[in-house]
Amino acid sequence: MLSKDKMDRINELSKKKKAGTLTEAEAKEQTQLRKEYLDTFRSTMRDTIENVKVIDPEGNDVTPEKVKEAKKNKFLN
Template identity: 70%
Template sequence: MLSPEKIKRINELANKSKTIGLSTEEAKEQTKLRKEYLETFRSSMRDTIENVRVIDPDGNDVTPEKVKDAHNNKYLN
């Protein structure tokens, strides 16, 4: 999870970019922060998907094999 300070800074830079523009240094900072945010988001989403179980209305586990394999590989290694 990204710290609240970093999220606040991302938003500040985005707003400044839309209004008066960013300096070269600020643009580099924005790129770095966005990359870090996306990595964190993707990791969190991957963890969520790997821990999901799909159950049909009859109570059968119909989780795709790819998801089951990813879950097993993560916790068996």
């Protein structure tokens, strides 16, 4: 997860962009911070999905094979 300071900075830059006062240097910083945020989000989401186990009402494991493979590959690396 991104630090509170970085999240605050993303929001601050977003407000400046909406106001039309964003400088070129700040636009580059905003792009970099957004990329970092998305990378962190995707990584967290991937980890969450790889650790999900789907059970049907009868108690059978119906986790998609793709998720099982991703989990297996993660532990092998």
